[in-house]
Amino acid sequence: MRGAVPTGWLRIAAPIVVGVLGAFAWALYVEFGDAPRALPGPADVASEFVLRWGIIWDEMLITATNAAIGLAVGTVLAVILAGLSATWRPIDGMLAPLVAALAVIPIVAITPILNTMFGASSQFGRQAVATIAAFIPVFVNVLRGLRQTRPVHRDLLRASAATGGQTFRKLTLPTAVPYLMTGVRVAASLAVISALVAEYFGGPADGVGTSIATFAKSGRASLAWAYVGGGILIGLAFFLVTALIERIVTRHAPD
Amino acid sequence: MTTDTTLAGTASTGAALAVSASGVGKVFPAKAGDVTALTGVDLEVRAGEFVSLIGPSGCGKSTLLRLIADLDEATAGTLTIFGKPARRARIDQDYGIAFQQAGLLPWRTVADNIALPLELHKVPKPDRARRVAELAELVGLSDFVDRYPDQLSGGMQQRVAIARALAASPKLLLMDEPFGALDEMTREYLQGELTRIAAETGAAVVFVTHSIPEAVFLSDRVVVMSPRPGRITEVIETGLGPVRDEALRETPAYFAKVTEVREALHGAPTQRANER
Ligand SMILES: Nc1ncnc2c1ncn2[C@@H]1O[C@H](COP(=O)(O)OP(=O)(O)OP(=O)(O)O)[C@@H](O)[C@H]1O
Ligand SMILES: [Mg+2]
Numbered sequence: 041m042r043g044a045v046p047t048g049w050l051r052i053a054a055p056i057v058v059g060v061l062g063a064f065a066w067a068l069y070v071e072f073g074d075a076p077r078a079l080p081g082p083a084d085v086a087s088e089f090v091l092r093w094g095i096i097w098d099e100m101l102i103t104a105t106n107a108a109i110g111l112a113v114g115t116v117l118a119v120i121l122a123g124l125s126a127t128w129r130p131i132d133g134m135l136a137p138l139v140a141a142l143a144v145i146p147i148v149a150i151t152p153i154l155n156t157m158f159g160a161s162s163q164f165g166r167q168a169v170a171t172i173a174a175f176i177p178v179f180v181n182v183l184r185g186l187r188q189t190r191p192v193h194r195d196l197l198r199a200s201a202a203t204g205g206q207t208f209r210k211l212t213l214p215t216a217v218p219y220l221m222t223g224v225r226v227a228a229s230l231a232v233i234s235a236l237v238a239e240y241f242g243g244p245a246d247g248v249g250t251s252i253a254t255f256a257k258s259g260r261a262s263l264a265w266a267y268v269g270g271g272i273l274i275g276l277a278f279f280l281v282t283a284l285i286e287r288i289v290t291r292h293a294p295d
Numbered sequence: 296m297t298t299d300t301t302l303a304g305t306a307s308t309g310a311a312l313a314v315s316a317s318g319v320g321k322v323f324p325a326k327a328g329d330v331t332a333l334t335g336v337d338l339e340v341r342a343g344e345f346v347s348l349i350g351p352s353g354c355g356k357s358t359l360l361r362l363i364a365d366l367d368e369a370t371a372g373t374l375t376i377f378g379k380p381a382r383r384a385r386i387d388q389d390y391g392i393a394f395q396q397a398g399l400l401p402w403r404t405v406a407d408n409i410a411l412p413l414e415l416h417k418v419p420k421p422d423r424a425r426r427v428a429e430l431a432e433l434v435g436l437s438d439f440v441d442r443y444p445d446q447l448s449g450g451m452q453q454r455v456a457i458a459r460a461l462a463a464s465p466k467l468l469l470m471d472e473p474f475g476a477l478d479e480m481t482r483e484y485l486q487g488e489l490t491r492i493a494a495e496t497g498a499a500v501v502f503v504t505h506s507i508p509e510a511v512f513l514s515d516r517v518v519v520m521s522p523r524p525g526r527i528t529e530v531i532e533t534g535l536g537p538v539r540d541e542a543l544r545e546t547p548a549y550f551a552k553v554t555e556v557r558e559a560l561h562g563a564p565t566q567r568a569n570e571r
């Protein structure tokens with residue numbers, strides 16, 4: 041029984057131990073090794089993080105808001121378009137190659153263009169990038185999910201003389217929900233990464249990404265790293281919230 | 296049970312019959328040549344009658360049931376359900392159906408699964424709740440209405456599926472090996488329950504099974520089928536009367552019918568060859 045899968049407290053303790061050991065090794069390397077000057081010790085980063093928590097939090101809010109708007113809008117658009125694609129073949133034919141193309145271009149690369157289009161003082165470019173990044177995994181997963189109805193369920197609805205609309209609402213849509221949740225979980229991380237990285241490509245002078253770039257350039261490495269910590273916290277929060285929603289929603293879903 | 300004189304199948308008796316099939320055939324088109332799943336099926340099921348379809352795998356039992364349910368369309372012959380075309384009967388909800396897999400919707404509670412057909416036909420909520428309570432009682436699941444399918448055993452899931460099939464009070468019940476995946480004890484228990492429910496509701500039942508004892512125990516008539524092409528080879532009247540209890544399983548009359556059905560099945564010449 042022992043040793044196969046870590047259970048209970050071990051599941052929490054194990055990553056913490058690894059993290060502490062890592063930080064320890066990092067500290068030793070900075071102290072005694074020939075670490076580059078831009079690499080501060082973990083203690084410096086931590087103290088900057090605590091000291092500047094106020095401004096870090098403000099910048100985190102900006103980046104997180106952009107990511108959240110992107111995630112929400114991207115998800116809604118993806119669900120609507122996937123629904124249309126699943127219902128009408130011609131729409132599927134039109135959208136499928138488009139989404140495939142979107143999926144391969146690095147979306148953040150178009151941020152400068154969007155910034156020029158919508159003005160350098162607008163968050164719109166960043167939000168648009170996060171939207172597109174979130175849209176793709178949700179669309180792909182939902183479209184897949186909308187095609188997963190089981191034959192026995194389809195027979196049942198047909199035998200019960202359900203209309204097309206009823207079949208969609210009572211069978212097709214609920215079947216796709218676990219797929220939607222998987223898509224949203226993946227999209228959440230992508231939205232955060234995109235919103236943050238998009239800040240490196242211009243736009244308003246705020247957000248976690250902008251701050252990292254600014255302080256890294258001006259030689260305040262500890263503060264830059266503290267902001268990186270802030271970015272990680274955003275990503276973690278998005279992941280935890282979406283994973284929790286997924287867990288609640290798919291409690292009774294088929295495997 | 297007195298006036299079944301017109302078995303020749305004149306059209307005048309159509310309305311009194313739950314199912315009337317004459318010359319029904321089904322061909323599935325396939326790239327490697329068409330598959331004749333059924334041919335020349337003549338079958339009449341009277342209102343309230345319990346009829347089992349039995350035969351080796353691939354003889355078209357499920358196909359026949361799906362034709363009756365209008366889940367597939369016959370390619371030959373005429374098929375009427377209570378005197379109407381199958382499609383009309385499906386839309387009018389003249390039948391309820393249960394499959395080998397319970398096919399419950401996993402995101403719905405037991406109560407909501409049973410209520411599904413009623414919900415689809417816009418039965419008002421209070422009526423729905425009353426009917427669900429009634430049906431849950433009928434299949435002995437009153438304590439489980441708030442559970443989800445993944446919290447039930449296979450036998451309980453199958454009972455939910457039966458309750459759901461009965462929800463709209465159909466006069467015809469179609470069942471495709473509903474007890475196929477259950478252990479012998481649960482199976483015999485549910486057989487008893489089913490005969491009781493069928494008697495209480497007065498519904499006709501068309502029941503597909505692989506089990507000879509099951510077919511004999513449940514049915515007024517056992518329809519023996521044979522494959523390649525799928526067709527009816529014999530129809531055996533069980534004549535075991537309306538009371539189907541555990542004592543019946545020990546009677547000589549029951550054993551005699553089991554033997555008769557077995558011989559009819561083994562008489563079908565292609566039966567052994569069918570085992571691949
Ligand atoms: N959708 C389909 N397309 C092509 N052929 C089919 C289809 N459905 C059934 N068949 C063929 O029709 C024949 C009868 O199938 P059916 O499922 O009715 O058999 P069955 O008597 O129910 O068998 P079992 O006892 O194994 O369930 C088989 O040869 C099968 O291959
Ligand atoms: Mg079958």
